[in-house]
Amino acid sequence: MTASIRCLQRQRPRPKAGILHFGLGAFFRAHGALIIEEAMLRSGGNWGIIGVSLKTPNICDRLAAQDTVYSAVELAPKARNLAVSEIITETIFAPEATDLLLSKLVDPDIKILSLTITEKGYCHIPSTGRLDLHHPEIITDIERIKQGAAPRTAIGYIVSGLQRRKAAGLKPFTIMSCDNLPNNGQVTRSVVVELAEQLDKGLASWIDNTACFPATMVDRIVPATTEADIQRLYDEHNVQDKAAVFHEPFCQWVIEDKFVGGARPDFTTLSPVQLVADVTPFELMKIRMLNGTHSSLAYLGYLAGYETISDTVADATFKKFVTELWQAEIIPSLVAPENTDLAQYADQLLARYQNAAIKHRNWQIAMDGSQKLPQRLLNTIAQNLQAGRKSSRLLLAVAAWIKYVGGVDMAGQPIDVRDPIAPKLQALSEAGGTSSEVVSRFLELGEVFGSELPALIKPELIDAYNRLETLGVQGAVENV
Ligand code: CS2
Numbered sequence: 001m002t003a004s005i006r007c008l009q010r011q012r013p014r015p016k017a018g019i020l021h022f023g024l025g026a027f028f029r030a031h032g033a034l035i036i037e038e039a040m041l042r043s044g045g046n047w048g049i050i051g052v053s054l055k056t057p058n059i060c061d062r063l064a065a066q067d068t069v070y071s072a073v074e075l076a077p078k079a080r081n082l083a084v085s086e087i088i089t090e091t092i093f094a095p096e097a098t099d100l101l102l103s104k105l106v107d108p109d110i111k112i113l114s115l116t117i118t119e120k121g122y123c124h125i126p127s128t129g130r131l132d133l134h135h136p137e138i139i140t141d142i143e144r145i146k147q148g149a150a151p152r153t154a155i156g157y158i159v160s161g162l163q164r165r166k167a168a169g170l171k172p173f174t175i176m177s178c179d180n181l182p183n184n185g186q187v188t189r190s191v192v193v194e195l196a197e198q199l200d201k202g203l204a205s206w207i208d209n210t211a212c213f214p215a216t217m218v219d220r221i222v223p224a225t226t227e228a229d230i231q232r233l234y235d236e237h238n239v240q241d242k243a244a245v246f247h248e249p250f251c252q253w254v255i256e257d258k259f260v261g262g263a264r265p266d267f268t269t270l271s272p273v274q275l276v277a278d279v280t281p282f283e284l285m286k287i288r289m290l291n292g293t294h295s296s297l298a299y300l301g302y303l304a305g306y307e308t309i310s311d312t313v314a315d316a317t318f319k320k321f322v323t324e325l326w327q328a329e330i331i332p333s334l335v336a337p338e339n340t341d342l343a344q345y346a347d348q349l350l351a352r353y354q355n356a357a358i359k360h361r362n363w364q365i366a367m368d369g370s371q372k373l374p375q376r377l378l379n380t381i382a383q384n385l386q387a388g389r390k391s392s393r394l395l396l397a398v399a400a401w402i403k404y405v406g407g408v409d410m411a412g413q414p415i416d417v418r419d420p421i422a423p424k425l426q427a428l429s430e431a432g433g434t435s436s437e438v439v440s441r442f443l444e445l446g447e448v449f450g451s452e453l454p455a456l457i458k459p460e461l462i463d464a465y466n467r468l469e470t471l472g473v474q475g476a477v478e479n480v
Helices: 002-006 026-030 032-043 058-064 098-105 136-146 154-167 184-197 201-210 227-237 280-303 309-314 316-333 342-354 362-366 369-386 392-405 422-430 435-443 453-478
Strands: 017-022 048-053 070-075 080-085 088-093 112-115 174-177 216-219 245-247 252-256 273-276
Touching (some): 017 032, 017 098, 026 245, 032 048, 032 080, 088 098, 280 362, 280 369, 369 453
Parallel strands (some): 017 048
8 A cells, every 4th residue: 555655645746837727527537638748758848737626626636635646547447557647737726716726827937828717607698609697607797807807717817818918918828728618718818808898998909919829639448536446546546635536538629829929738749639720620520420420429318327428328319320320421521630530539429428438328328419419410400401411319318307407206206407508498398288288398498409400409308308219219210
């Protein structure tokens, strides 16, 4: 045990920080953080990462208690690989250290501000990608920044930080979104500039003209760490680590090479990273093929009684469903990125989903569907409509989402629905009525479905919802 605890001590000097990262969830610790560390170990530079948490102190406390060193455990189907990361230099729980955080934002050594704050962290309207000016936290942040107080959202902190940098005559930092949003660079630029416009038009145009918002496509399957994972690491490897992350072997990061003053870690020799001029084909491929099928399997699989993605695709009906979904409905909507074969990409995804060492819960993926549906499923459906292609499987997945967010499963058991608009969704469902009435009410959610799609998909979506009700999930998936 002593030997394992020793492996969580720093072996190298603490790096100097050049990156401020918002969102210390398992995904970032098992993806961006590890890649940046590898780049720095190979090529040098001051790219230590200050980790910021906005909502809960838990991960900050856990990391701080172990000198911000943590284990990253790779779970292949038949092997485990343990690594230790020392790249995080300190953690900041924003609500309790606002002055410290604001001082870091104005530190000229901080060149990059990166984000894994999940879709809802952008406070945007999912169907349009614009800042939601009616969002209660945005309304509060505008007032707070006007009064010189610290904001509360990541977007508010970015604007406050840039405001202070401009006032101090400094360059802006690069703002790099690492969330699964389409055009994540552009969405981040929009919400930041639109928030700045509410405060000072000069600031907004300075940001727009001088800051960089590279788009990125990020990919690695990293389920949220559970207490059971932590216990198992201790029992089987004698490592006591309350901030450990558990991830699959696969890793990919496609980055638009646009950084303020070109300042970034040297990613050029790292195999998971591709620096490109246009991330769009990569991000469309990933969001539609991976995240789109993840969400489809999560809603349908959960309702069919399966716990994880690997359990779901172990059922031959679901395996066939997802394979056909790729072939017939998603791949035809895409332009393959350079040197990529989409059929092979689909085969690789299936193998990743089948990795039973990764316990990725359907319930976790099902979270925040109102924020995920447009880019994962609805845009693909819209494109198929334009091309005269059917989207029967995608529509069945949307119907399963409607059923899921109603909060009661097929056996009448309650579902713990997590979504920023969960109460609204539940109310839409509880108003009851025929399939047609339920579906019609959901289609009025403009922030999810937009304005044009509802009329175009209504009859088929009602039919899909009906089939879920009458055939059951298994039957509907089998007969799609
Ligand atoms: C998942 C993603 O939870 C989810 O919504 O679809 O976290 C997915 O595992 C990653 O994007 C994979 O790169």
